[in-house]
Amino acid sequence: MSQEDFEKKVIICQDPDCKNEFTVYEGIRNGLKAEDTIVPNPFLASDMFIQPIEIKIGYSIFVELPKTIQKAYQINVHPLGDFIAGATEISPSGFRIITSVADNGPVDLFGSNSLVLVRIHAKTEDYAEPWLHLLSHAYEHYQSGDYLTSILLSEISFETYIDKTLSDAYQQIGLDSDSISRFITACEMPSKVNPLMNNLFGIKMSSFSSWSDWEKKVLKWRNNIAHGNKTSATKDEAKLAYETVVDSIFYFIEFIDKKQK
Incomplete structure (x- = not known):
């Protein structure tokens, strides 16, 4: 995808039989979630x-x-x-x-x-962004049927994205790295994705359609897995966790990107 495409509000599919219209972020989100049985998802096979x-x-x-x-x-x-x-x-x-x-x-x-x-x-190479690297492994485990690990990695990739986004923003306003690290470590995820993200960027997870699935299911599953209380998972659970995380990450990315332009 070219820089020119990223600057367009709407992209039109070049396939003459398709001609679907979508935003850049819709295209990326759908691409990350695509399950193609003919060729591997390019998110993994780059x-x-x-x-x-x-x-x-x-x-x-x-x-x-x-x-x-x-x-x-x-x-x-x-x-x-x-x-x-x-x-x-x-x-x-x-x-x-x-x-x-x-x-x-x-x-x-x-x-x-x-x-x-x-x-x-x-x-051929790992993603430079840690959250993308983790998310690709979550998708790979989902594809191979290791649903428990996929759920865990999906949620951890979201946490990694949020921590990195908050840390970068706090550094930009002059906070030192040690204070940022202590603050981020002390806060729980619901506080990070709501008041902290809202204070810095004017956006919070609780206003997003995936909030309920994330809070009541994905986050709960992740904690139960980490503490040994959840020892099995279904394909539907892993799919919901992965897609909820993808949608949630790009909910923040798209809003922040538009705000900073």
């Missing part, structure tokens, strides 16, 4: 690599992943010919391509050279 690789049909070959890749989320192998190919033995260092003559395919292809096109969806 890069894509496409490379033709030479193979010998009926044999396997090990392919090393680029050193810049931290984790491969999806590897697609497309045979460029009348044979079958796929990826197996996927590890942090690489993967193995296996090939075979197709059922009822020409047997004389066995042992011949050909090409496959490999497409890798991968993560």
